[in-house]
Amino acid sequence: MKKPARNLTLFLLLAPAFLWLGLLIVLPHVEILILSLSERVAPRVYAFGFGNYLEFFTEPLYWRTFARTAGISILVTVLTLVLAFPIALYIARVAQGRLKAILLLLCLLPFWVSELVRTLGWMMILRETGVISYVLLATGLTEQRVEFLYNDGAVILGLVYGGLLFMIVPLANALESLEPAVVEAGYDLGGSRWTVLRRIVIPHAMPGIVAGSIIVFMLTVGNFATPVLLGGKNGLWFTEQIYAQFITRFNWPQGAAFGMLLLLLSSATVWLGLRLTGQNLGTTLRQA
Amino acid sequence: MNRPTLAWKLYVGAFYAFLFAPLLIVAIFAFNASQFPSPPWQGFTLEWFIGTGVVFGKPGVLVDPIWLDSIANSFKVAIPVALLAVIIGTVNAWVLERAEFRGKTVLAMMMILPLVIPGVVLGISILAFFSRLANGLEDWLQTDLDFLRPGLPLVVLGQLSFILTIATLIIAARLRKFDRSLEEAAFDLGASRARVLRTITLPFLSPALVGAGLVALLMSFENFNTTLMLVGSEAPLPIAMYGQMREGASPAINAVSLMLMLAMGGTASLFALTSKQR
Numbered sequence: 001m002k003k004p005a006r007n008l009t010l011f012l013l014l015a016p017a018f019l020w021l022g023l024l025i026v027l028p029h030v031e032i033l034i035l036s037l038s039e040r041v042a043p044r045v046y047a048f049g050f051g052n053y054l055e056f057f058t059e060p061l062y063w064r065t066f067a068r069t070a071g072i073s074i075l076v077t078v079l080t081l082v083l084a085f086p087i088a089l090y091i092a093r094v095a096q097g098r099l100k101a102i103l104l105l106l107c108l109l110p111f112w113v114s115e116l117v118r119t120l121g122w123m124m125i126l127r128e129t130g131v132i133s134y135v136l137l138a139t140g141l142t143e144q145r146v147e148f149l150y151n152d153g154a155v156i157l158g159l160v161y162g163g164l165l166f167m168i169v170p171l172a173n174a175l176e177s178l179e180p181a182v183v184e185a186g187y188d189l190g191g192s193r194w195t196v197l198r199r200i201v202i203p204h205a206m207p208g209i210v211a212g213s214i215i216v217f218m219l220t221v222g223n224f225a226t227p228v229l230l231g232g233k234n235g236l237w238f239t240e241q242i243y244a245q246f247i248t249r250f251n252w253p254q255g256a257a258f259g260m261l262l263l264l265l266s267s268a269t270v271w272l273g274l275r276l277t278g279q280n281l282g283t284t285l286r287q288a
Numbered sequence: 289m290n291r292p293t294l295a296w297k298l299y300v301g302a303f304y305a306f307l308f309a310p311l312l313i314v315a316i317f318a319f320n321a322s323q324f325p326s327p328p329w330q331g332f333t334l335e336w337f338i339g340t341g342v343v344f345g346k347p348g349v350l351v352d353p354i355w356l357d358s359i360a361n362s363f364k365v366a367i368p369v370a371l372l373a374v375i376i377g378t379v380n381a382w383v384l385e386r387a388e389f390r391g392k393t394v395l396a397m398m399m400i401l402p403l404v405i406p407g408v409v410l411g412i413s414i415l416a417f418f419s420r421l422a423n424g425l426e427d428w429l430q431t432d433l434d435f436l437r438p439g440l441p442l443v444v445l446g447q448l449s450f451i452l453t454i455a456t457l458i459i460a461a462r463l464r465k466f467d468r469s470l471e472e473a474a475f476d477l478g479a480s481r482a483r484v485l486r487t488i489t490l491p492f493l494s495p496a497l498v499g500a501g502l503v504a505l506l507m508s509f510e511n512f513n514t515t516l517m518l519v520g521s522e523a524p525l526p527i528a529m530y531g532q533m534r535e536g537a538s539p540a541i542n543a544v545s546l547m548l549m550l551a552m553g554g555t556a557s558l559f560a561l562t563s564k565q566r
Binding site: 010013014016017020021023024025027028029031032035083086087090094103106107108109110112113114115116117118119120121122123124125127129130131134161164218221222223224225229239242243246247252255256259262263266267270 | 292296299300303304306307308309310311312313314317324325326327328376379380382383387389395398399401402404405406407408409410412413414415416417418420445446448449452506509510512513516517525526529530533534541542545548549552553555556
């Protein structure tokens with residue numbers, strides 16, 4: 001092909017990608033950055049300034065909700081890791097052939113179902129008129145109905161449940177490549193079950209642990225439906241503040257500032273996680 | 289390590305029970321003859337699927353316009369999203385695997401980026417940008433551009449912003465495995481570029497194209513975070529469910545959930561089948 005023709009082909013091939021990334025990713029984010037830096041100085045009059053960010057730091061509800069979201073998300077990530085690890089280890093190292101495939105498939109199934117359906121299930125189990133409360137009353141363990149919904153425990157439960165798959169898959173992938181001989185050697189050298197786990201298995205699973213934790217944290221921080229529905233008024237999740245500013249109060253500059261802060265929290269965590277373990281984004285996401 | 293303790297086995301069993309408990313509860317209570325989606329069990333009924341509302345005062349899913357409209361809206365979004373994701377994803381995969389140009393690694397990096405942006409942030413940024421665009425263009429053209437305002441077209445764009453990444457990755461992975469000597473052979477035998485593409489390359493890619501389309505369909509149907517920010521008066525299914533769940537719904541929501549589970553399970557198995565043919 002002649003050079004101009006080749007350039008034209010390349011241009012045509014690149015056009016959709018540029019339209020996609022330009023119109024749907026880059027420019028919209030430039031827009032909320034600009035929006036977040038515009039302060040309202042009079043009704044319908046806006047000027048450049050950091051007022052929206054200042055408002056975040058001076059209004060306790062805002063920064064507390066932010067800190068709470070980050071804190072609970074870290075807790076959820078750790079809990080998910082601890083709960084998922086024995087399962088991933090079982091799938092990767094113990095289960096063989098058919099059983100292995102079935103166990104992995106059973107893990108995947110609930111996550112093809114909408115988040116709303118899963119949350120509905122937990123609401124039906126936990127609420128005052130729900131399954132647990134009914135069973136407790138029917139068996140005489142309690143005198144009256146008990147409300148398990150609308151508290152932090154319910155929110156954490158729902159978020160951990162939602163994160164499990166994204167932890168199990170990368171963990172199982174990482175553990176899959178562990179040589180049985182290395183584990184045997186650990187035992188032969190007199191290591192206990194615990195020592196082998198701590199000195200051989202966990203270090204080997206590190207790429208999976210990092211990948212899973214990053215993804216679970218990201219999904220948890222950005223979640224909306226689970227904390228709002230399971231936490232009710234006590235949910236207090238930062239995404240809810242963004243929604244409130246944008247849709248309910250129509251204060252877009254404030255909402256944009258909150259959005260930038262959430263984006264910052266999420267990407268800082270991803271970056272830190274990758275930095276600490278010297279991995280790159282592409283391979284990490286591909287593991288999931 | 290290969291001999292699991294009893295405690296470990298019990299834990300694995302309990303874990304899977306935990307995993308399926310909420311889904312089973314949702315499914316079972318779709319058939320409960322009660323006005324509320326909660327125990328006790330009042331007997332078996334199909335009212336919440338096909339009932340006209342005579343028995344419980346509220347109609348079943350397949351008769352209730354709220355649910356039928358939201359399912360239709362979900363299709364109005366999911367089908368364009370899936371088609372566009374496959375077409376644009378194929379071009380992108382071509383760029384990643386075949387083209388050589390400066391800045392390719394940066395572009396490849398950019399294509400992955402949408403996956404690490406929270407869905408809510410994608411939603412508000414697209415909402416804000418397209419509102420500004422609409423304001424500017426409307427002043428200039430002196431016409432109404434409603435498709436740039438919150439509504440189903442904007443939901444399509446919002447979902448595409450990250451579903452395109454997934455579609456691109458699925459198709460690029462398949463293209464990487466393609467043996468280019470097959471194309472060379474076809475060229476040597478005198479085939480034109482278009483013919484090689486139509487008879488050799490695209491047939492090879494087709495499992496990935498179908499797979500990417502199905503995944504796009506699933507993700508579009510389930511997306512909540514981005515959709516919530518961009519939705520207008522016509523609510524797709526997850527948004528309608530959210531509204532009903534906040535108000536305290538009838539067991540019709542269980543019925544719609546069960547239908548969704550079955551449809552999703554079917555589509556997911558279809559995807560598993562197509563991705564196995566390697």
